[in-house]
Amino acid sequence: MSSPLRHFLGLKNFEEKAVREILSLAARYKAERESISWRPLAGQTWALIFTKSSTRTRVSFEVGIRELGGNALFLNGNDLQLGRGEPIKDTARVLGRMVHGAIIRTFAQSDVETFAEFSRIPTVNALTDDEHPCQILADILTIEEKLGPIAGRKVVFIGDCACNVARSWVYAAEILKFNLVLAGPEGYLSPVTNSYVTQTHDVKEAARDADVLYTDVWVSMGMEAEKAQRLATFQGYQINHDLLALAKKHVLVLHCLPAYRDQEISEKLLEERAQDIFDQAENRLHAQKGIMHWLSEPPVE
Ligand code: CP
Numbered sequence: 001m002s003s004p005l006r007h008f009l010g011l012k013n014f015e016e017k018a019v020r021e022i023l024s025l026a027a028r029y030k031a032e033r034e035s036i037s038w039r040p041l042a043g044q045t046w047a048l049i050f051t052k053s054s055t056r057t058r059v060s061f062e063v064g065i066r067e068l069g070g071n072a073l074f075l076n077g078n079d080l081q082l083g084r085g086e087p088i089k090d091t092a093r094v095l096g097r098m099v100h101g102a103i104i105r106t107f108a109q110s111d112v113e114t115f116a117e118f119s120r121i122p123t124v125n126a127l128t129d130d131e132h133p134c135q136i137l138a139d140i141l142t143i144e145e146k147l148g149p150i151a152g153r154k155v156v157f158i159g160d161c162a163c164n165v166a167r168s169w170v171y172a173a174e175i176l177k178f179n180l181v182l183a184g185p186e187g188y189l190s191p192v193t194n195s196y197v198t199q200t201h202d203v204k205e206a207a208r209d210a211d212v213l214y215t216d217v218w219v220s221m222g223m224e225a226e227k228a229q230r231l232a233t234f235q236g237y238q239i240n241h242d243l244l245a246l247a248k249k250h251v252l253v254l255h256c257l258p259a260y261r262d263q264e265i266s267e268k269l270l271e272e273r274a275q276d277i278f279d280q281a282e283n284r285l286h287a288q289k290g291i292m293h294w295l296s297e298p299p300v301e
């Protein structure tokens with residue numbers, strides 16, 4: 001019988017125990033980056049299959065795979081036969097016979113799920129139109145380093161609440177039991193919600209007493225044709241010093257990056273809080289080493 005396989009396809013239906021295991025591995029990898037002897041990917045090759053642009057995710061996975069003892073193979077999805085119409089399930093069956101794990105950034109969530117099903121190798125969602133779960137684990141690592149346990153805190157997301165990053169935040173709120181407030185214009189609230197989530201169009205009300213103020217781009221990858229309309233619609237949904245004044249004194253300002261200054265965040269606030277925001281970016285590396293380590297240790301059936 002084949003051993004059970006782990007995947008990391010999203011935070012939807014993900015369990016608190018798994019999140020906690022990954023975060024504690026991540027903290028250990030961060031604290032002992034130079035000295036740790038664990039090499040869970042020794043002798044393995046992991047493929048990155050990306051059909052959208054990336055700086056942080058690509059570099060942090062490539063470096064992370066090497067630091068875990070493996071080899072990273074970057075594949076631009078458009079250069080593969082996939083880009084000429086070969087089905088994802090055939091691509092998955094080929095790669096599954098050659099590499100030991102796959103990190104996928106693409107459009108449809110169903111493509112990542114199909115790849116996981118047919119490849120029979122650990123598969124990671126490195127961003128789809130639905131979710132960006134690796135980002136949110138790095139964000140939680142950052143928040144807990146700086147503010148302590150996230151449970152019971154007020155995390156406020158301002159901007160495009162219908163986007164992938166906001167949706168992964170919605171699932172995370174239910175898993176880790178913190179209060180998530182999403183503030184966005186009409187038509188841009190989250191299509192998914194739960195009892196830990198409040199949605200509003202009122203940014204000021206949202207920002208009041210926030211522990212964390214968080215934002216993401218107004219124009220996600222794949223939405224470029226809507227750019228002009230989005231820039232107009234999102235006016236007023238910027239995190240800046242006016243909102244900071246309403247939040248708690250210790251408020252942490254985070255941005256998943258890339259940042260578009262004076263759109264979703266003011267230049268002044270971004271630069272003032274750059275230390276925290278780039279610590280957050282660095283945590284992508286540590287969190288993903290935790291994810292890949294966790295994937296490499298499937299539970300005994
Ligand atoms: N935050 C994030 O995923 O950045 P990249 O698009 O550069 O990978």
Ligand code: NVA
Pocket residue numbers: 127132163164165216217219220221256257258
């Ligand atoms: N919502 C953004 C996240 C970028 C990291 C996008 O999908 O482009």
